Amino acid sequence: MSEDVASHYSSDSDLTGVIADSLRRAGKDMDRLTTADLATVDEFHIRGRKATLELAEFLQLGPTSRVLDIGSGLGGPARTLAESFGCHVTGIDITQAFCDAATALSGWVGLSDRVNFRQGDATRLPFGDAEFDAAMTIHVAMNIAAKDRMYAEAKRILKPGGRFVVYDVLQGEGGDVLYPVPWAREPSISHLATPDAVTALLSNAGFTILQVEDSTEEGQLWFEEVAKRMAIAAPAVTFQAFLGNDFPAMARNQVINLRERRIRTASYVCEA
Numbered sequence: 001m002s003e004d005v006a007s008h009y010s011s012d013s014d015l016t017g018v019i020a021d022s023l024r025r026a027g028k029d030m031d032r033l034t035t036a037d038l039a040t041v042d043e044f045h046i047r048g049r050k051a052t053l054e055l056a057e058f059l060q061l062g063p064t065s066r067v068l069d070i071g072s073g074l075g076g077p078a079r080t081l082a083e084s085f086g087c088h089v090t091g092i093d094i095t096q097a098f099c100d101a102a103t104a105l106s107g108w109v110g111l112s113d114r115v116n117f118r119q120g121d122a123t124r125l126p127f128g129d130a131e132f133d134a135a136m137t138i139h140v141a142m143n144i145a146a147k148d149r150m151y152a153e154a155k156r157i158l159k160p161g162g163r164f165v166v167y168d169v170l171q172g173e174g175g176d177v178l179y180p181v182p183w184a185r186e187p188s189i190s191h192l193a194t195p196d197a198v199t200a201l202l203s204n205a206g207f208t209i210l211q212v213e214d215s216t217e218e219g220q221l222w223f224e225e226v227a228k229r230m231a232i233a234a235p236a237v238t239f240q241a242f243l244g245n246d247f248p249a250m251a252r253n254q255v256i257n258l259r260e261r262r263i264r265t266a267s268y269v270c271e272a
Ligand SMILES: C[S@@+](CC[C@H](N)C(=O)[O-])C[C@H]1O[C@@H](n2cnc3c(N)ncnc32)[C@H](O)[C@@H]1O
Pocket: 002, 005, 006, 009, 042, 043, 044, 045, 070, 071, 072, 073, 074, 075, 076, 077, 092, 093, 094, 095, 098, 120, 121, 122, 123, 137, 138, 139, 140, 143, 144, 182, 183
């Protein structure tokens, strides 16, 4: 199952090269890249960098904080935190090609000393108990059936009182999801939980839930803009670099999924 998830996300063996080529084609100077230049491809979730910065405010970060990003993808959220707060972020992701690209992209923007990435499974974290001050997971649990194990692992690696933010795509009340979507081309690797189920899972893992925020409406407007831009002219640097030619269909489906509330997005601020 985890191989199916990894192969969904990484059809190209040289993802780093593909991203570098698309940045050059977009006229970017590879010697003067900034994290903002990468944001259209490396913040791989609804509402992008803006959502990451909103979540980060709840993590109580400072320069000495050690943070774990569970399901770190291309490393955009980890770099955003490291750059904004000076903290150190470790990213873990099941997809090796994403970990390799995340490491390369961090070097391009001069953040290699504050972030690191390794391949691994969110349900079996390769870290000791209470190693991290804070943790986050953004748009990952929808690929994971064993969410009880995922959240129990997040609780285990956090220091008591450490903050954990979860921002995910959830099952809505409007009917079955239309595929393909960015996290799955068909239902076998899609495991959406309802908002109430996530609340129960986080509580059962031992977290105190401090705040829950539904962002479906805002997410819908964001995806409508993405789909509109792509219908006119696809930006040079996008998720298409790794999702391939399916991405326009995924974006169109996401607009319908959000509009008809087949899916919802919500964030949960928790304390270990
Ligand atoms: C939609 S992407 C989000 C990436 C990143 N969090 C972001 O917001 O930019 C989902 C990520 O979850 C990762 N993932 C899925 N299942 C996982 C698992 N069991 N353990 C670790 N990572 C997983 C995928 O490889 C992919 O990188």
